[in-house]
Amino acid sequence: MTGTTREIRTFSEDEELVSQRRRQIVDCAIQVFVRNGYQKTRMSDIARACGISKGLLYHYVSCKEDVLYLVAHDQAEGTIKGFGALQEQCKEMSPTDALLEYIRFYYKVVHDTQDYQVFLNQLAALLPRADRRILFDADRFALEILQEILERGVKSREFEIEDLTITAHNILLLGRTWADRRWFLARRYTFGQYLDIQTRAILRAIRPQAPAGTAGAD
Amino acid sequence: MTGTTREIRTFSEDEELVSQRRRQIVDCAIQVFVRNGYQKTRMSDIARACGISKGLLYHYVSCKEDVLYLVAHDQAEGTIKGFGALQEQCKEMSPTDALLEYIRFYYKVVHDTQDYQVFLNQLAALLPRADRRILFDADRFALEILQEILERGVKSREFEIEDLTITAHNILLLGRTWADRRWFLARRYTFGQYLDIQTRAILRAIRPQAPAGTAGAD
């Protein structure tokens, strides 16, 4: 699903240790990247943030770009895991409930990782073209789950949607907006308000138009 | 409107020439930035793209960051000019027509400058905090105009909108999406299709709900 996990050179043979260190590296590197940007971050900054030496950092990573890849990979994996779990939960729900759950879940994630989201925008541009795939794949996965929900809703006549793909896109993208435009939005709305308003707007946009007359009891 | 234009050192006193050269620098630099990213672009790359020497580049700009600023400033100015003109045009139109015009205009701009739009995402992160303002100001300006249109529509009962600001935001952001997600969207839709679908989705979302029954003759 995630595509090939590119092999990253390591000097250690203790896989346990390697993945534990890399976990640490990812967590710390993200923070520094978010704060200073990838390019302005030096390997020594990353090492210091991890509390290890530059030399040791190079035991678990062969170059700076590897760190970026690890971050991207981690993000993608996290997304897929998160949405995978969500998918399970939603299976039993009605389309509308599932959608509400989906929105609440995703928008919350965005809210909780605002700074990170902003950095994600740059991530794709920084990665070599080949490595971008893992990000795209994760995105696509999140979209598919949303699309499934929408599809079920369309089938059950709870939703009326012209174009599933684009609708799913719109719903997702407007979630990200909370992070991208927080310099504007956070001054005017709390996250709760934003979530409510967007949720209602989404529902309104896909709720069947009342051809008969008994439309939406809001 | 755009805030203070930061002064950039130049060695020439011929203002005409300076602004002409800077125009050239901005135009060429954007292309290289878009292609390679800001950090991977060397001053000599920019100079070569302009067809001038590194030395001459430094006659019109005091450091690499100045180039970035010029690009941002140019973008902001262009946005403001473009939307200013649009505003004039829309004044006489009905809210719906104005909105349609607005959408067509903005989405077209995004489409025509796709690569540039992608770079713009990084621009804010690259600029020192103080200089970001000019980008925000431009964005805010585009929003205001859209909000005016929506407001007129609400007054005239052509639109029914819960939250003007967020609706305006949504409309704008979904335009950008065409550039941000073109790796996904462009495979499935032509620009024309995308524009049509989003336009309809927007209208549908703000069209007054049929309180009676004669709702959507689509």
Place this chain on the structure above:
Amino acid sequence: MTGTTREIRTFSEDEELVSQRRRQIVDCAIQVFVRNGYQKTRMSDIARACGISKGLLYHYVSCKEDVLYLVAHDQAEGTIKGFGALQEQCKEMSPTDALLEYIRFYYKVVHDTQDYQVFLNQLAALLPRADRRILFDADRFALEILQEILERGVKSREFEIEDLTITAHNILLLGRTWADRRWFLARRYTFGQYLDIQTRAILRAIRPQAPAGTAGAD
């Protein structure tokens, strides 16, 4: 005494190593500065003279000017240390002996570091105004010690001096002259001759004039 030691950025935290490397840098840099002048000396020249890489040089120094400062600081410190020791030695001596010792010491230092002395002339001009202080302070220290000796001599009637400060100045300056004018002096005198002649001239100038008649048996 020397005023504040300006902090110089280093990447190493091993103080021992830092000061050892800086010692090395100062010693080598002086030689190159003396030979080629500060401005014509490139950082890579200094690095090569030290037998280290340009990069490592920047571990112990943040810019070229820092090297200059280190040199000046070292010189000032050396001066103060040298004259401090001299002061101790002279305490027990008679004023005349102390003066002779002082002259011999200082003129010898100048002789042994001729090239360096010539460079010192430029040093003050090269340093940013604030950093010149350390040189002035060192000079002032050397002067004070000389003045003390002269004062003792005046009290004991061994010397007869109109203006202590200026006399001390004169004695000092004529020592430097050996370095400044070596293009002229070294062709006509050996250092020993010069030292003798100047010593006699100095003594003669401050020896009490025979108000009676029993003056100088030269």
Place this chain on the structure above:
Amino acid sequence: MTGTTREIRTFSEDEELVSQRRRQIVDCAIQVFVRNGYQKTRMSDIARACGISKGLLYHYVSCKEDVLYLVAHDQAEGTIKGFGALQEQCKEMSPTDALLEYIRFYYKVVHDTQDYQVFLNQLAALLPRADRRILFDADRFALEILQEILERGVKSREFEIEDLTITAHNILLLGRTWADRRWFLARRYTFGQYLDIQTRAILRAIRPQAPAGTAGAD
């Protein structure tokens, strides 16, 4: 006397104009050199100080070093001219009067051109070895005249001097000191005081020791 005047390329054939311009260049360049040092002064600084364009500057000078040479040459010429005139004046005077006149003259020159004198210290180091000659020649000329005076005084028994050359040197050098050490001296003495004190010290040092008894007729 001054050695060969090195030929400096010019594009102009109007000798009158050339020497007039060079006069201007020397006068202005000195000021900038004194203020900022030779190396930190850019050709454009010199041009601006002269009120001409960089291009025109290069009509009268072929490179930056030429400017330095012109300055040195001018200084040497001025020295020689000044001391030449002095020599004439002194011819008729008694040795003592001549010496007093000499001292007054030279110390005054130093006082009037303090900043310049400080720069002169660097000049020799900046000039290519060959060009230093003109400075040395000028110095030697000033020395010779002083020596002549001293010699006459020795012959007439007005002075009693062990070593003519070194004494002359000492007298000259202590004049320069007023400029070199003005950061120290000017705080404690006016120029007049300094001149008086040094004059007396000099006279005292060369005044015949009273083997008889008739010592100081001051």
Place this chain on the structure above:
DNA sequence: CATGAATGAGGTTTCATTCAT
């Protein structure tokens, strides 16, 4: 004669990466 736009060699500084300990 006069200008200042244009060039590019060369210096300073940074930092990813290596390697001896």
Place this chain on the structure above:
DNA sequence: TATGAATGAAACCTCATTCAT
């Protein structure tokens, strides 16, 4: 395993000098 001193390629920037106008 862990360190951080050491390297050097490569980027930024300056400024003496040229030359078209």
